[in-house]
Amino acid sequence: MNSKVNDIKALFNEKLSSVSSSQQVEELRVEFLGKKGLVAELMSELKNIPNEEKKEFGRIINVLKQEIEQTVSEKRTAILEAEQQKIIDSAEQYDESLPYEIKTGSYHPITLVQRDLERIFTSMGFSIENYSEIVDDYHCFEALNIPKHHPARDMQDTYYLSTENQLLKTHTSAAQNAIMKKYGAPLRAIFPGRCFRNESTDACHENTFFQMEGIMIDKDISISNLIYFMKTMLSEVFQKDVTVRLRPGFFPFVEPGFELDIKCLNCGGEGCPSCKNSGWLELCPCGMIHPNVLSHGGIDPEEYTGFAFGLGLTRLAMMKYGVKDIRTFNSGSLKALSQFKNE
Amino acid sequence: MLVSMNWIKEYVDLSGEDLQKLIMKFTLSTAEVEDIYIKGEEVKNVVVGEIVSFEAHPNSKKLHILKVDGGDRIYDCVCGAPNARLGLKTAFAKVGGSVPGLEIAKREVAGYVSEGMCCSEAELGLSDENSGIMELDPSFKNGTDLKEIFDIDDVVFEVDNKSLTNRPDLWGHYGIAREFAALTKKPLKPLSLTEPVYDGDKKIPVKVTREDLVYRYSCIEVSDIKESVSPMNMRIRLYYCGMRGINLLADLTNYIMLELGQPTHAFDARKIDSIKVGTPDKAMKFTTLDTVERDIDTDTLLIYNNDTPVAIAGIMGGLDSEIVDGTTSVVLESANFDGVSVRKSSSRLGLRTDASMRYEKILDPEITITAIKRFLNLLLEIAPDAKVSSCITDEYTKKYDEISLSFTKAYVDRYTGIDIPDEQILSTLNLLGFNAKLNGEEFSVTVPSWRATKDVTIKADVIEEITRIYGYDNFEITTTKSALSPVRETVMHRDSELIKDILVQRYMMNEVHSYIWCDGNKYKKLGIDVPENVTILNIATPENGTIRKSMLPTLLTFAYENKQYAPSYGLFEIGRVVDGVTAENICDERQRLGVTLFDKTASEKELYFKAVEIIRYITMQLRHSEPQFTRVAPMYNWQHPKNTSEISVNGQKIGVLCTLHPSNLKKIDKNAAVVCIEIDMADFEKAKAMPLKFNEPSKFPGVDYDLSIVTNGKKYEEIATAWENEEIPELDGVKLVDTYELEGEMSITLRFAFSSNERTLSMEEIQQHIDKIIANFNRIGVTPRI
Numbered sequence A: 001m002n003s004k005v006n007d008i009k010a011l012f013n014e015k016l017s018s019v020s021s022s023q024q025v026e027e028l029r030v031e032f033l034g035k036k037g038l039v040a041e042l043m044s045e046l047k048n049i050p051n052e053e054k055k056e057f058g059r060i061i062n063v064l065k066q067e068i069e070q071t072v073s074e075k076r077t078a079i080l081e082a083e084q085q086k087i088i089d090s091a092e093q094y095d096e097s098l099p100y101e102i103k104t105g106s107y108h109p110i111t112l113v114q115r116d117l118e119r120i121f122t123s124m125g126f127s128i129e130n131y132s133e134i135v136d137d138y139h140c141f142e143a144l145n146i147p148k149h150h151p152a153r154d155m156q157d158t159y160y161l162s163t164e165n166q167l168l169k170t171h172t173s174a175a176q177n178a179i180m181k182k183y184g185a186p187l188r189a190i191f192p193g194r195c196f197r198n199e200s201t202d203a204c205h206e207n208t209f210f211q212m213e214g215i216m217i218d219k220d221i222s223i224s225n226l227i228y229f230m231k232t233m234l235s236e237v238f239q240k241d242v243t244v245r246l247r248p249g250f251f252p253f254v255e256p257g258f259e260l261d262i263k264c265l266n267c268g269g270e271g272c273p274s275c276k277n278s279g280w281l282e283l284c285p286c287g288m289i290h291p292n293v294l295s296h297g298g299i300d301p302e303e304y305t306g307f308a309f310g311l312g313l314t315r316l317a318m319m320k321y322g323v324k325d326i327r328t329f330n331s332g333s334l335k336a337l338s339q340f341k342n343e
Numbered sequence B: 001m002l003v004s005m006n007w008i009k010e011y012v013d014l015s016g017e018d019l020q021k022l023i024m025k026f027t028l029s030t031a032e033v034e035d036i037y038i039k040g041e042e043v044k045n046v047v048v049g050e051i052v053s054f055e056a057h058p059n060s061k062k063l064h065i066l067k068v069d070g071g072d073r074i075y076d077c078v079c080g081a082p083n084a085r086l087g088l089k090t091a092f093a094k095v096g097g098s099v100p101g102l103e104i105a106k107r108e109v110a111g112y113v114s115e116g117m118c119c120s121e122a123e124l125g126l127s128d129e130n131s132g133i134m135e136l137d138p139s140f141k142n143g144t145d146l147k148e149i150f151d152i153d154d155v156v157f158e159v160d161n162k163s164l165t166n167r168p169d170l171w172g173h174y175g176i177a178r179e180f181a182a183l184t185k186k187p188l189k190p191l192s193l194t195e196p197v198y199d200g201d202k203k204i205p206v207k208v209t210r211e212d213l214v215y216r217y218s219c220i221e222v223s224d225i226k227e228s229v230s231p232m233n234m235r236i237r238l239y240y241c242g243m244r245g246i247n248l249l250a251d252l253t254n255y256i257m258l259e260l261g262q263p264t265h266a267f268d269a270r271k272i273d274s275i276k277v278g279t280p281d282k283a284m285k286f287t288t289l290d291t292v293e294r295d296i297d298t299d300t301l302l303i304y305n306n307d308t309p310v311a312i313a314g315i316m317g318g319l320d321s322e323i324v325d326g327t328t329s330v331v332l333e334s335a336n337f338d339g340v341s342v343r344k345s346s347s348r349l350g351l352r353t354d355a356s357m358r359y360e361k362i363l364d365p366e367i368t369i370t371a372i373k374r375f376l377n378l379l380l381e382i383a384p385d386a387k388v389s390s391c392i393t394d395e396y397t398k399k400y401d402e403i404s405l406s407f408t409k410a411y412v413d414r415y416t417g418i419d420i421p422d423e424q425i426l427s428t429l430n431l432l433g434f435n436a437k438l439n440g441e442e443f444s445v446t447v448p449s450w451r452a453t454k455d456v457t458i459k460a461d462v463i464e465e466i467t468r469i470y471g472y473d474n475f476e477i478t479t480t481k482s483a484l485s486p487v488r489e490t491v492m493h494r495d496s497e498l499i500k501d502i503l504v505q506r507y508m509m510n511e512v513h514s515y516i517w518c519d520g521n522k523y524k525k526l527g528i529d530v531p532e533n534v535t536i537l538n539i540a541t542p543e544n545g546t547i548r549k550s551m552l553p554t555l556l557t558f559a560y561e562n563k564q565y566a567p568s569y570g571l572f573e574i575g576r577v578v579d580g581v582t583a584e585n586i587c588d589e590r591q592r593l594g595v596t597l598f599d600k601t602a603s604e605k606e607l608y609f610k611a612v613e614i615i616r617y618i619t620m621q622l623r624h625s626e627p628q629f630t631r632v633a634p635m636y637n638w639q640h641p642k643n644t645s646e647i648s649v650n651g652q653k654i655g656v657l658c659t660l661h662p663s664n665l666k667k668i669d670k671n672a673a674v675v676c677i678e679i680d681m682a683d684f685e686k687a688k689a690m691p692l693k694f695n696e697p698s699k700f701p702g703v704d705y706d707l708s709i710v711t712n713g714k715k716y717e718e719i720a721t722a723w724e725n726e727e728i729p730e731l732d733g734v735k736l737v738d739t740y741e742l743e744g745e746m747s748i749t750l751r752f753a754f755s756s757n758e759r760t761l762s763m764e765e766i767q768q769h770i771d772k773i774i775a776n777f778n779r780i781g782v783t784p785r786i
Helices: A002-018 A021-032 A038-048 A053-090 A109-123 A171-185 A223-238 A291-296 A313-321 A326-330 B005-009 B021-031 B173-184 B232-240 B250-262 B337-347 B354-360 B364-380 B409-416 B422-431 B459-470 B490-507 B520-525 B552-561 B604-623 B660-670 B681-686 B763-780
Strands: A134-136 A166-168 A187-196 A209-216 A244-248 A255-263 A280-289 A305-312 B002-004 B033-039 B042-055 B064-069 B074-079 B089-099 B107-109 B112-114 B116-119 B154-159 B207-208 B214-223 B264-266 B275-278 B282-285 B291-295 B301-304 B308-312 B332-336 B394-396 B405-409 B435-437 B444-448 B568-581 B587-598 B627-631 B639-649 B652-660 B673-680 B701-708 B731-742 B745-754 B784-785
Touching: A002 A021, A002 A038, A002 A053, A002 B112, A002 B394, A021 A038, A021 A053, A109 A187, A109 A209, A109 A223, A109 A313, A171 A187, A171 A291, A171 A305, A209 A313, A209 A326, A223 A244, A223 A255, A223 A280, A223 A305, A223 B409, A255 A305, A255 B459, A280 A291, A291 B112, A291 B763, A305 A313, A313 A326, A326 B250, A326 B264, A326 B332, B002 B005, B002 B173, B002 B232, B005 B154, B005 B520, B021 B033, B021 B154, B021 B173, B021 B459, B042 B673, B064 B116, B074 B089, B074 B112, B074 B116, B074 B444, B154 B232, B173 B250, B173 B422, B207 B214, B207 B394, B214 B275, B214 B364, B232 B250, B250 B264, B250 B354, B250 B364, B264 B301, B264 B308, B264 B587, B275 B332, B275 B444, B282 B308, B291 B308, B291 B337, B291 B763, B332 B337, B332 B364, B364 B394, B405 B409, B409 B422, B409 B459, B422 B435, B422 B459, B490 B568, B490 B587, B490 B604, B490 B681, B552 B568, B552 B587, B552 B673, B587 B604, B587 B681, B604 B627, B604 B639, B604 B652, B604 B673, B639 B673, B652 B681, B673 B681, B701 B731, B763 B784
Parallel strands: B207 B275
Antiparallel strands: A134 A166, A187 A209, A209 A305, A244 A255, A255 A280, A280 A305, B002 B154, B033 B154, B042 B064, B042 B089, B064 B074, B089 B116, B107 B112, B214 B332, B214 B394, B264 B332, B275 B301, B282 B291, B301 B308, B405 B444, B435 B444, B568 B587, B587 B673, B627 B639, B639 B652, B652 B673, B701 B745, B701 B784, B731 B745
């Protein structure tokens, strides 16, 4: 019996050395530990052994069985690990830097700049008003205190339409009157919109462009408030503390009227090509709303005062993105326009 | 406009002031300064030099070898000026000195040493006279620095003309000097004027036939003017301010204009005996003093001698009555014409002059006589023999009313938000000529005539005078005290922004902007007709003169132009169109979303269903409702006759979906599919959003049941009535899983999802529902494939 045990052991070790796959391990296990395997066969021979030896041999066979079981299990683990290692070794390492093309859409740069500003203004309590592109003479000029013979009303600057006294609006201020009449005072609103001027186009001039106008009307709104507001608002727009200065500027619908300059963001006021060496950038016209304009809008100028300001959205977009040719905006050219992703 | 600080200093004492800082203050308080020029900076060591030896150069016809007495010693000089001669005193730039653009050094010229340069006026930057070297008064002492004799050093600044449009008073140095007086708080000196002395009774007759266009016409005759050349300092000043010296009389009129802002015109008195101011009865030709023959229409105001035109009023004189070499007596016109009329005439004639530019600003008619007196003062100093030879004629047809305004300190405080002391308000206004007084609480001012033609009419205008001189940089700034109120976003704004996000983020489309008018030439390339619509009356390119009626044609031209960009792309724009006119002949302006899909990789059908998906996605997200499509006849001939459908949501028509007519499609691309969507934003706003419904998910498993049917040409909408009309509560939804064609028949496979909140449904229950649906199919005329 002992020799049989040793034979099986020797045979197992011999076979084990040539096992190299999980399948072979399983075959080896079945051959030795299976229901009809060599160990089971040995076990069945126990019945032919004298009773007093049965216990001892039973123990020896069990030890053999456990040894084989453990060895098989270890071998199986080792082989599994080796096999997995092989899969890992042969696996491809992915190159995420490969330039697979992804398709993305794009917003018009004006939309991006406009959204930026709308966020800022709504956070400051301004409502956003939508206004038509076609207006009449009254809203574009008369209600804004622009007299009949003002050069701005000459044919050469304005596109006049074949309809009754209508034209393409030359400035967003054309919305002031309607908005004042709609809401009355107090009032805080911005109105972005497209404007038109009858002029020939080149890299710096467009006949179609976007502005954004804002008005704030309440009791006791002062010039001091206007300067404070413009500084706060522009610091938010440019995401840094801007220095502003006001110069007298003449616009019939404000009194006093100002040209607002900001200290050049590029050079900090030292003087550089982008500010034509002046250290200042002329940014937006603004002023205290002219009493006649308030009256036209149904607001009592003795009770209320207010300020208005205009921002050139197209110009801001050019500044922000470094667009050199203003015609890019209306070109429909996807080579240019597809570059403007969400921010 | 160019402003000479030397000139300003004649009227305000600016001693001790830093001129450049002061000019910057002018920018912040009055008008924008574009540039500052330091004149005479480069003129160094230029003296009176006398030519004491003059020899021809042996090898040059032009050059001469000179010895010049420069006061301190004799200098060798090689000079090529044609007027160089022995004994001439000229401007001599000594070695070590400089003239604009040139350092003077000892050097050899054509074999001879030269230690300096004899200079022309142009070489010193004093005029553009360059025909010879300067010829100086023999009484000048050799070696005297030229800057001690002439006003060569000056600070000149350029004001942006646009920032002066509302300030007629600033179109002359005297008005600008008044600003500097206010800025430095120093008094403005009065003008030197000379009252005309004449004891005869001659008076130039003046008849104004267009009183609406002539506010004032003043004139005088002056004779025995023997001098014809202006003094050097006057010419330098004119030149520094951008004008050329011509002759004494022309220079004087220019000088007066630059000083007072009042244009004057000197006629040769031999050509004038009776003046008429009016417009011609019929169109005519007239030759102006620049020798150009011009077309004059019946709206153009002319000055006539008797019935012969001699000048275009306020714009330019005529050639025939111009001052010539032999002119010794003149009729000086100093008039005030209607600014709008001058502007319109000047623009019709394409002739904008220094005079017309000033009249456009609406000048103060009070100063016409002042200008005449100033002319006499300057003339008599230069030409002492000149005599006034007529009375002043003065036709004053339109006098402005005097404007008096009053306001309280509380008004100023409220408007400014700061506290400006009473004394400062009074002194500022008085320095500006407003004659301000404080009576108790109330300020009262009289607007000076030079500000009263249009500029200052209400008290807010006076606030500006106070604050701009106070200085906006000196304002203490504070926030407003307005009450808070919620900000509401309009439905259309929200719709627009969400639609942009959906199209860009989900459908990877590109947003574009296009012009509001039809581009006739581009449309033509695609075979698209420009529709009948509202037109622009005055566009330079008439082919673009029609306002667009739909967003789509221009988007199609963009689709065409971007063919090289990618094999497929989607373009969209939310913009305005005009959909015809109302009964009152007013534009029906609409805000529309236009979408154009272009694809060379998909079939038209695939692209069409992508467009349907886009529309469904938008209406499901924004209105929680499925859109309905109704086949309609195309509105435009570029739309496909069969595949043009109206889109509606909850019964509200919102827009149109279409493919292109094959003939237009071919012109865009033979191999591409193109599909268009247009949605009217106001109509879309009207389409009510269904409330978002929430159904508690069932705890019991659901059952899916697939059914295939042959459609027999029925639209899905109709097929759907087979279950919709049954109102089966257990039916959660129906999905389209497949569409296919078999033996020429169109088939679809539908997946019916059933579930119940109360129990697991039995197969029998479901079969009952299915049987009903199948029965309905048969009734409608679609065939179940079982």
